[in-house]
Amino acid sequence: MSNRLPRSRPEWVTFAVAVAILGSVLLLIAAQTLGPDRPADPVATRDGPTRRVGERYVIAVTVENRGNRTATNVQVFAELRTDKRTSVGDQTIEFLPGHSTAQLEFRFDDDPDAAASSFTVGVVSFAPG
Amino acid sequence: MSDAWARSAVSAPRHGWADEAEDLVRAASGGMLVGIPLLYTTEVWGIGGRTTPLRMLSVLVVTFGFVLVLNRTSGFRSTKDVSLTEAAMDTVDALAIGIACVTAMLVVFQEITWQTPLPVALGKIVYQVAPFGVGVGLASHFLREDDSEDDTDSDDESDDDGAASAGSDFDGRVNPTLADIGATVTGAVFVALAIAPTDEVRMLASAINARWILALLGVSLLVSYAVVFEAGFTNEKGRHAQKGLFQSPLSETVVSYLLALASSAAMLWFFQRVGQGEPWQVTLDHTIVLGLPAAIGGAAGRLAV
Numbered sequence: 331m332s333n334r335l336p337r338s339r340p341e342w343v344t345f346a347v348a349v350a351i352l353g354s355v356l357l358l359i360a361a362q363t364l365g366p367d368r369p370a371d372p373v374a375t376r377d378g379p380t381r382r383v384g385e386r387y388v389i390a391v392t393v394e395n396r397g398n399r400t401a402t403n404v405q406v407f408a409e410l411r412t413d414k415r416t417s418v419g420d421q422t423i424e425f426l427p428g429h430s431t432a433q434l435e436f437r438f439d440d441d442p443d444a445a446a447s448s449f450t451v452g453v454v455s456f457a458p459g
Numbered sequence: 460m461s462d463a464w465a466r467s468a469v470s471a472p473r474h475g476w477a478d479e480a481e482d483l484v485r486a487a488s489g490g491m492l493v494g495i496p497l498l499y500t501t502e503v504w505g506i507g508g509r510t511t512p513l514r515m516l517s518v519l520v521v522t523f524g525f526v527l528v529l530n531r532t533s534g535f536r537s538t539k540d541v542s543l544t545e546a547a548m549d550t551v552d553a554l555a556i557g558i559a560c561v562t563a564m565l566v567v568f569q570e571i572t573w574q575t576p577l578p579v580a581l582g583k584i585v586y587q588v589a590p591f592g593v594g595v596g597l598a599s600h601f602l603r604e605d606d607s608e609d610d611t612d613s614d615d616e617s618d619d620d621g622a623a624s625a626g627s628d629f630d631g632r633v634n635p636t637l638a639d640i641g642a643t644v645t646g647a648v649f650v651a652l653a654i655a656p657t658d659e660v661r662m663l664a665s666a667i668n669a670r671w672i673l674a675l676l677g678v679s680l681l682v683s684y685a686v687v688f689e690a691g692f693t694n695e696k697g698r699h700a701q702k703g704l705f706q707s708p709l710s711e712t713v714v715s716y717l718l719a720l721a722s723s724a725a726m727l728w729f730f731q732r733v734g735q736g737e738p739w740q741v742t743l744d745h746t747i748v749l750g751l752p753a754a755i756g757g758a759a760g761r762l763a764v
């Protein structure tokens with residue numbers, strides 16, 4: 331049997347607030363279980379115009395995970411073809427949670443907006459989290 | 460007994476807003492003591508981002524259970540003696556305090572922003588609440604004054620030879636054993652919790668072969684024995700005279716080490732560091748590697764009993 335006094339008003343107020351906080355978190359977690367379970371689906375797209383930084387050209391890329399589940403080790407590959415040469419770059423995103431985005435930048439010596447230039451970017455591999 | 464309790468209830472000061480604020484500050488402070496190391500651990504942030512909703516619920520349930528046990532014996536309120544119902548209500552308070560404090564800290568660290576997906580934010584909060592809740596449950600051990608005005612309990616005291624309290628209906632040999640078990644597990648969790656989610660456990664387990672794993676096991680037993688029975692720390696004499704089912708120092712050391720290993724395995728599973736289709740040998744190696752700090756923590760916990 332407890333020797334503790336019955337709960338006072340402040341303790342009941344604390345408990346009510348605590349129930350509200352904990353209940354909200356539980357409801358939010360439960361809400362995550364509703365809806366379709368879509369596997370990880372990271373997609374890379376060019377984001378905005380080319381920027382000039384010194385002598386180099388910077389292209390921003392957005393990688394968006396359109397699924398519910400996390401994608402890990404997302405490898406993004408970019409290629410710029412010009413009449414002079416072909417330049418490549420790749421970056422890896424350690425993990426990309428569902429419905430989240432990551433911003434990347436690729437830098438090249440050649441102008442991607444010049445005539446006869448072609449820029450492509452894409453996710454070449456990832457591991458489902 | 461009931462008349463005496465009624466009289467004390469009439470004459471004892473009511474728990475006012477200032478007392479409640481003190482309890483809450485004590486709770487938050489205890490939570491910070493244990494939770495801060497993991498708030499600074501990137502591996503825990505990452506686990507939160509990869510956790511499924513079902514796993515989050517499991518984490519909360521396990522945390523609730525563990526903090527409930529702590530609140531039954533210690534807690535953050537100024538009274539020690541609580542019933543199961545009161546301990547459960549205190550546990551709800553403890554988890555809510557943890558959620559509020561952890562969320563605030565993660566926002567300050569910008570680990571949670573308006574752009575953070577809700578599942579990621581929830582995962583980070585839930586995993587950080589676990590160690591915070593442990594700290595809240597132990598807050599009274601660290602931060603409560605010995606002569607609290609609300610403490611109406613007068614029979615929960617340790618005697619001079621370190622035996623666990625006799626204020627219960629249990630047989631004198633069972634109660635000290637339960638106290639030892641609880642102290643070992645609590646101490647193991649207290650020390651090893653901040654290490655369990657880190658990559659260092661995996662790195663060590665991968666780098667050493669079976670011979671060195673056995674050596675590590677031996678070192679863990681040796682250090683655990685030395686801390687409790689040879690190092691001359693406080694209450695060492697009490698440990699030598701400890702009553703209970705595991706009476707001899709050697710058997711106590713072995714059993715406590717097994718408890719530390721069990722705690723170690725549980726923590727590794729909790730932080731998703733083992734149990735994901737890996738061979739049992741890998742899980743065992745990880746458990747023994749984390750078992751050393753867990754055993755040291757368990758030894759320290761038994762010294763405090």
